[in-house]
Amino acid sequence: MSKKATGVIVVVAIILLWEAVSLSGVVNNSLFPAPSQVAAAGWQLLLSGVVKDIAVSMSRLLVGLIVGTVIGIAIGLLTGRSKTAAGILSPIIQLLRPLPPVAIIPLIIVWFGIGNGAKVFSIAFAVFFPVWINTHIGSKMIPKIYIWTGRLLTKSWFKKATKVIFPASLPFIVVGVRSGIALAFIMVFVSELAGASIGLGYRISIAHLAYRIDEMIFALALLAILGALTDYLFSVAVRRIFPWLKFKTI
Amino acid sequence: MNPYISVENLSVKYGNDQVLHDVNFQTDKGEFIAIVGKSGSGKTSFLNALANLIPFSGTVKLPGAIGVIFQQYAVYPWLTVAENIEFGLNKVPASERKNIVEKHLQLSHMADKKDKYPAELSGGQVQRVALARCMANNPELLLMDEPYGALDSYTRDKMQEWLLEVWSAMRKTIIFVTHNIEEAIFLADRVLVLEEGKFVQDIKVPFARPRKAEIKFTPEFNELRKQISTFLN
Numbered sequence: 132m133s134k135k136a137t138g139v140i141v142v143v144a145i146i147l148l149w150e151a152v153s154l155s156g157v158v159n160n161s162l163f164p165a166p167s168q169v170a171a172a173g174w175q176l177l178l179s180g181v182v183k184d185i186a187v188s189m190s191r192l193l194v195g196l197i198v199g200t201v202i203g204i205a206i207g208l209l210t211g212r213s214k215t216a217a218g219i220l221s222p223i224i225q226l227l228r229p230l231p232p233v234a235i236i237p238l239i240i241v242w243f244g245i246g247n248g249a250k251v252f253s254i255a256f257a258v259f260f261p262v263w264i265n266t267h268i269g270s271k272m273i274p275k276i277y278i279w280t281g282r283l284l285t286k287s288w289f290k291k292a293t294k295v296i297f298p299a300s301l302p303f304i305v306v307g308v309r310s311g312i313a314l315a316f317i318m319v320f321v322s323e324l325a326g327a328s329i330g331l332g333y334r335i336s337i338a339h340l341a342y343r344i345d346e347m348i349f350a351l352a353l354l355a356i357l358g359a360l361t362d363y364l365f366s367v368a369v370r371r372i373f374p375w376l377k378f379k380t381i
Numbered sequence: 382m383n384p385y386i387s388v389e390n391l392s393v394k395y396g397n398d399q400v401l402h403d404v405n406f407q408t409d410k411g412e413f414i415a416i417v418g419k420s421g422s423g424k425t426s427f428l429n430a431l432a433n434l435i436p437f438s439g440t441v442k443l444p445g446a447i448g449v450i451f452q453q454y455a456v457y458p459w460l461t462v463a464e465n466i467e468f469g470l471n472k473v474p475a476s477e478r479k480n481i482v483e484k485h486l487q488l489s490h491m492a493d494k495k496d497k498y499p500a501e502l503s504g505g506q507v508q509r510v511a512l513a514r515c516m517a518n519n520p521e522l523l524l525m526d527e528p529y530g531a532l533d534s535y536t537r538d539k540m541q542e543w544l545l546e547v548w549s550a551m552r553k554t555i556i557f558v559t560h561n562i563e564e565a566i567f568l569a570d571r572v573l574v575l576e577e578g579k580f581v582q583d584i585k586v587p588f589a590r591p592r593k594a595e596i597k598f599t600p601e602f603n604e605l606r607k608q609i610s611t612f613l614n
Contacts, residue, residue, distance in 0.1 A: 274453075274454045276451045276453065276454040277454055277457065279434050279449070279451075280449070280454075280457070282434070283432065283434075283447070283448070283469075284468055284471075284518065285469060286471075287471065290471070295457070298457070298459035299459070301459070374498070375458055375459045375498045375500070378498060378500035
């Protein structure tokens with residue numbers, strides 16, 4: 132049996148077990164609704180426009196992810212390859228890095244309100260650190276012979292940065308971005324919970340206030356599926372754009 | 382006549398550890414020089430200093446563009462064979478660049494693998510790409526640091542014959558570092574023995590060119606091998 136088929140069977144078995152336990156009366160059905168009830172609630176949510184919430188949450192997430200990734204890669208390459216840049220920037224980054232990203236949300240709300248800008252900022256802030264640290268380490272660990280070869284074959288710093296340092300650091304960068312994707316999902320959810328008028332996090336907070344456990348579970352399942360899908364699409368895109376990475380373990 | 386390459390009082394230090402001590406060296410244009418020595422004798426440091434990749438003291442006079450081939454990480458794994466060969470052709474017009482790449486793909490017998498990545502090639506093929514990339518830049522001097530050290534003996538023999546073919550066609554000056562005495566004698570015009578950071582012997586190889594692998598089994602070859610081996614021990 133293939134791995135995919137095994138995976139599907141396991142998921143179906145869990146759902147069936149959940150359905151059976153929930154309907155058997157062993158647990159409180161209103162606290163632990165059956166998958167069929169969650170699906171029905173989900174259908175109602177879809178009819179009432181949850182797709183728009185998904186679109187808004189995903190657009191916030193993608194913009195934050197891209198901003199955090201681009202800044203993380205740029206500064207990571209800089210601090211990884213330049214001792215001066217590392218001396219200036221690393222202490223402040225290392226000081227901020229242990230901060231739980233969700234802890235900054237109240238401050239962000241005070242500074243920027245509850246608009247899209249605040250949410251994008253908090254997502255980018257969270258994504259920046261894993262991307263930065265992985266890029267920093269990856270670019271520091273480039274075998275010196277790659278750098279020497281680049282120095283011997285070209286004088287262009289731009290070519291050295293884009294054709295040597297960036298690809299040589301790429302396996303680490305990919306790991307950083309994948310960690311960033313998971314953090315971005317946490318941040319979009321938490322920032323929408325903390326204050327929003329649209330988005331999946333907002334939907335979950337409304338469902339919570341209305342004590343609609345079935346809707347909460349549906350929205351959480353949606354978040355989980357979107358997270359897994361984003362990570363999968365990222366991996367596929369990376370392998371398409373950088374086919375040589377399939378020979379590396381990432 | 383002035384020597385083509387001249388090195389005077391070259392010294393290299395890593396912290397308190399002096400690996401090269403006032404080394405002097407000269408060579409003529411088109412010569413094939415092999416440097417042999419034990420591990421830690423300073424062979425790689427000598428090449429890296431010539432290529433200006435590490436700090437050194439002393440005077441080094443080189444002819445112009447140089448190419449370096451390393452044993453490990455010889456080519457970029459993120460570039461295809463053709464892209465690796467093209468990498469250093471920065472100032473060449475695009476149309477000419479294509480011709481140069483094509484020519485060196487043919488010379489290195491890699492034309493049918495031009496779109497492959499290094500991870501899809503054998504060790505010998507990777508080293509052929511590395512040499513093709515160097516040659517595409519038309520260097521005056523080629524520095525080779527144990528390029529065949531990681532290859533099996535059959536592939537190594539084939540690579541040596543192929544290198545001599547390429548060298549005969551292009552007549553570049555080559556400085557070839559190896560710990561393999563047989564390889565040094567077979568390839569070079571002169572074999573220099575490096576010991577504890579100093580050249581202790583400079584031996585002229587008397588065999589006529591073109592050379593075939595069979596000469597490795599002649600008594601003269603064996604005698605020379607013994608002689609160099611004695612210096613190393």
